[in-house]
Every structure is written in C-alpha cells, then in structure tokens.
C-alpha cells in the first residue's frame with residue numbers, strides 16, 4: 001500500500017452528534033482519515049456514521065467475540081464501506097479468519113481488517129495483571145504474527161513497538177498507531193506513547209490522534225500543525 005499523503009487519523013471520540021459533525025467539518029481538510037469508535041457507534045449507529053461524513057471512515061469497533069458472532073458483526077457493517085475496521089487480536093486465529101472471510105463479501109473495496117495487539121493504555125504492570133507476564137513488546141509480536149497469518153491486513157500497536165514490528169514483519173502490513181502525543185501534550189490514560197515524528201520515523205503508516213487535536217482550542221489548527229511538522233521533518 002502506498003503511504004498516505006497525510007498520515008493523521010483524527011479520533012472523533014464523542015457521543016454528541018453535533019460535535020462529531022463539527023469536528024468532521026473542521027478536520028476533513030487537515031487529516032487523512034476520520035475514526036469513529038465504539039461509543040459513537042453505540043449512540044448513533046450506521047445513520048450516525050453517514051451523518052458525520054460521506055467519506056469512508058475508520059470504524060474502530062474492536063470486535064472481540066466467538067468467530068460466528070464477529071463474522072456477523074463484520075457483515076453487518078459492510079454497507080458503510082469503511083476504509084478500516086478493528087478487531088482484537090486476542091480473539092484468536094479462528095475469529096480473525098472468520099472476520100476476513102466475512103469481509104471478502106464486499107470484494108476488493110472491503111475494509112482493511114486491523115488487529116489490535118496490546119492496547120496502548122496498558123503498561124507492563126497492567127498487562128501482567130491480565131495474566132501476561134511477558135513485556136508488551138513480546139506480547140505484541142506474538143499477537144501480530146498470529147493475526148497476520150490469520151488474515152488481518154494490519155495491526156494496531158503502540159508507537160513503542162513500531163520499529164520492532166517493522167523489522168519482524170516487513171514493510172507490507174499496515175501499522176496504525178495510537179498513543180501519539182506531541183511534545184508537552186497531556187498523556188492522559190495512555191501508557192506507551194511517542195511523538196508523531198518518532199512514530200513515523202519508526203515506520204508507522206498511520207497515526208491515530210484524538211485529544212491532542214479535538215481537545216485543542218483550535219482543532220483544525222492543531223491537526224494542521226502536526227501535519228506540517230511531519231511534512232517538514234520537524235521535531236515534535
């Protein structure tokens with residue numbers, strides 16, 4: 001896949017339809033893609049997605065269930081012609097294969113399936129609480145290999161694993177990367193972060209950025225500044 005001209009994905013994290021429409025209008029020209037997540041989808045469904053934009057979106061539903069149920073979920077959202085759709089790698093190889101099989105019904109324009117490896121909000125300690133004693137990087141790599149073998153088109157990982165993954169999986173699989181914080185930005189509930197430039201230099205294809213853009217006094221200006229910095233090779 002060719003690298004996007006603007007690698008920023010703006011996370012439209014709100015359940016307020018008017019706010020989502022406003023951010024979409026403000027950010028459309030300054031980012032490469034808009035992402036709508038579970039909270040928005042639960043509040044407004046497919047009609048809400050269509051009301052926010054007529055462009056293909058990144059549908060971040062993080063599906064995680066038995067294979068038959070996830071396949072049904074994938075089929076149900078195909079009419080939206082999303083560009084990308086997420087599912088949890090932790091659902092296992094059969095679940096991912098079932099999702100891929102379901103997505104194929106949409107033909108070549110099907111959504112790219114991205115497997116979420118280890119959430120960027122999990123530190124090594126928080127991951128250990130879930131029963132995984134390995135480091136986040138080791139668990140990301142284990143899940144990444146399984147997910148790509150099972151039919152995922154790409155991965156969601158933290159910026160701290162991007163260089164390691166690129167070295168292990170090569171240039172082809174999409175790496176879509178949240179946990180992005182420009183210098184000085186509030187980290188909030190994220191645990192494994194890097195700056196936009198660090199993540200791109202490590203080999204990310206797309207950067208998912210929410211609050212550093214939508215929480216700014218001027219969201220369009222914030223997105224444009226990050227995009228310009230990336231385009232000119234700045235240091236943030």
Ligand SMILES: O=c1ccn([C@@H]2O[C@H](COP(=O)(O)O)[C@@H](O)[C@H]2O)c(=O)[nH]1
Nearest residue numbers: 011013118119120178179208209210211
């Ligand atoms: O591991 C993951 C997977 C998904 N996300 C999503 O990305 C954005 C990040 O928003 P920020 O405000 O920039 O923290 C958000 O929609 C998450 O649901 C993630 O952060 N980590």
